[in-house]
Amino acid sequence: MLLVDFVLLSIIVGLLRKGSLKKIGEIPIRKLELIFLSLIIRYLPLFLKGSLKEYVVQYILVVSFISYGLLLYSLLSNWHLKPLRIVTLGVLLNFLAIIANGGKMPVSLLAVDFAGLGDFKQDLFNPLYPYHVAMMPKTRFKIFGDIFPLPKPYPNPKVFSLGDVLMGIGVFSLIQEAMLKKKSASDKISRRKLKRNL
Template structure:
């Protein structure tokens, strides 16, 4: 849900900058099925993990890692899009902190309270949540963990990481480039330049 707000805010800012909503059609994402697959895996882990499905509990580490590999693969296919490198860096940061902490994204307890997520804090205290865990003294790379609270009146209170912020900015940059600059894919720009050289009267 958080990304929906980021997209909406990005579009509103683009319109305020005299950008065109129709220009978003220039965003030609490749291998969208990989992005969908990664999202489905992570959503499935959360849902089935809450139902205590044994297979998910036993293999959540590998499934979560696999979902991030799929995401990074999707990024590679779209590497020429504006903003995608920032998104890739954000995914990589999250991937690193999850891998070194046993397949869980560490979350700062005090940040959960600041964001008003008391119920989620109680769930993490049980230690059975498949994708997240509380930060402890043994947590590695704490600075990459979910430590930044997005508190009310933010419409979707949450606790996010540095990697998340990089991905937010990457999405914002992607949309701004599409709506305002109308220059999105360097490959397409190069092709257009070649076409003009071949057809100078066009």
């Protein structure tokens, strides 16, 4: 996932800028449990086998709708965090492409070839693969699908969407703001009082 790359990049940049890794855990994110639940629902089909997997994939549109619905609700609950507004827009664009195409993200075959991911093609034509589908002439909202290739020498070649980019930018900004956030005046006063009492 491109988002994971953005997270790692942001942490590295934050550390180079002498930011605090500890402050990431202090980001006031609401409904965090719903974000994790949405991810569990979204990626659960990947671990299913046999007839159970076939059944779930048959209703992948419903699974995607529930997963993204929870995620969007969680993100909207965090509107006070400006970087997450960008993430929300990215999720919304991906959600639109996925829901409009039967619950699966459409992927450009040209982008797959350019990225050197030929082995990935078989998944795009596999009806039991729950996450992506090959982009065809009848595909809706192609512009929001996975149409951008990232080939070698990038260490982890991939194809990604406009929504992925927006999500990455939002998460990058959120982590940077958190890691480089200076202590407020009230925090400093509280620490001084604590030291005096000690």
